[in-house]
Amino acid sequence: MELPVDRPNRSFPRLIQNEATTEIPLHLLFRDEPGPSRPDHDPSPAALGPPVVGSGRGTGERPRFRRRVPAPARPAPEAEPGLAERPARVLPGAVGVLAGVCGAAGCVLTTWWAGVLPPLAARALPLPAGAGAGLGLPQWAAYAGAGALGLLGFGGLTRGRAGRAWVLGLFGRYRGTVRRTGLLWINPFVPRRGVDVRLRHWRSGPMPSADADGIALRVAVLVVWRVRDTARAVLGVDDHEAYLRACVEAALARVTVRGAGGARGGAEAAGEALTRLVAREAEPVGLEVFSVRPARVEYAPEVAGAMHRRGVAALDARDRAGALTSVVDSVEDTVTRLTMRGLVDLDDGERKVLVRDLTVAFCAGRRETIP
Structure with a gap:
């Protein structure tokens, strides 16, 4: 009987209508992937991060994820960004003294100019006779200028000491720090705060x-x-x-x-x-x-009593253990020396009785020696 042979051009109906066939790259079949035995492997997409290559339909390639790198520890924040100590601009104290003296001298000269200088002061100062111009607008202006100069000179004098610093500020801005010592002149209109910089x-x-x-x-x-x-x-x-x-x-x-x-x-x-x-x-x-x-x-007060009793008990137990060890060593040494020298010949029962008597005697003697 001759079996029917299928013709090469015979077509069969498709079981899956939307069937698609694609080639799978060979290197994708042998990719190294972390095994489940690794302790740091977390297969969840949240732990792996966003996908690098999205999944392609029909390509056989699984999505690869970029592993999240932990962010480095942030340093401690600064008190205020950009705020740092810098030296302030100050003048030697001699400048303030000179300005104050000049202001005082200007007030005296203005008084002489107005002709209101007291006779006693006029005789004490090497000045010619007063002009007697009187107190007018020029004299008052001179008084104001000389007085302001004197107040500004003497008012800015300060003494810098070792171990102390002045922090200067003006209109809410930091103007610098003064660490110098000796007689100094600082602008009297600048607020200052003293700081102890010693150890x-x-x-x-x-x-x-x-x-x-x-x-x-x-x-x-x-x-x-x-x-x-x-x-x-x-x-x-x-x-x-x-x-x-x-x-x-x-x-x-x-x-x-x-x-x-x-x-x-x-x-x-x-x-x-x-x-x-x-x-x-x-x-x-x-x-x-x-x-x-x-x-x-x-x-703490709530546990101090209990911890004290616990410490006393531990100390007493340690002392008892030390005393027992000393007694046992003494008994063993005594029995060994008596036996080795042939002073006594003891069987097991007599040895036990001797050990018991010596132990009682040594313990009683140790109690009498301890106050």
Whole structure:
């Protein structure tokens, strides 16, 4: 029987009407993709970011996503952008003294010119007889000019001291800082604020904190600091001392402090961590922090009694363990020496009785020696 052979040009009906065939690039089949075993692999599109290549219909290519890169840590904000200390323009004090003397001399000469100089002053001063012009408009103008010069000269005199600085401002603008010492002349119409720039220390009161076990503590810290940038310290914050106290309190909440009976190494590590945190927070406002050290650490009043009893019990247990070890060593040494020298020949029962008697005797003698 001859089987029917399909003709080459015979056409079959399509099962899928909208069928499309495309070529798949070979390199797309062997792309390296992160496996699910990697701990940093997150297959969610939100974690991978926006797609680089969108999915193409019929191409067989999956969308590729750009992995999000974490943004770098932002530095601490400055008190005010562009605000920094700069020297102010001042004059030596001799200039102010000279201007004041000239103003006073001008007032005296105007009085002589008007002819109203007292006779006693006229005889004391080497001046010729007064012109007697009287007090007119020119005389009053001369009085005003000489008086203004004298007031401006003597009114701007100030004394600069070591460890003190003046922050000058005019119409709400920062005009500079004066750190010079000696007699100076500063414009008397410019408002000024004094700042202590010496090395200072501040001992805080008891501040709340906690140890590694979460037990409440009260910590008093000693802070050594100074004002490095007067412009930022005075104009950047309302009160730089209050700001420093707030920084210390915030650092204590983040640093673990050893308890009242902690080791010295733990206190040093806590001090270094506090110094690093407070110095970083105080730098934007012009404060330089050298050290922040716990000066006194004690338990909070609500747990102080319980922690005291716990410490006494631990100390008593340690003493008892040390006393027991000493007694056992003494008994063992005594029994060993008696046996090795042949002074006694004991069986197991007699050895146990001797050990018991020696232990009782040594314990009783140790209790009598301890007050």
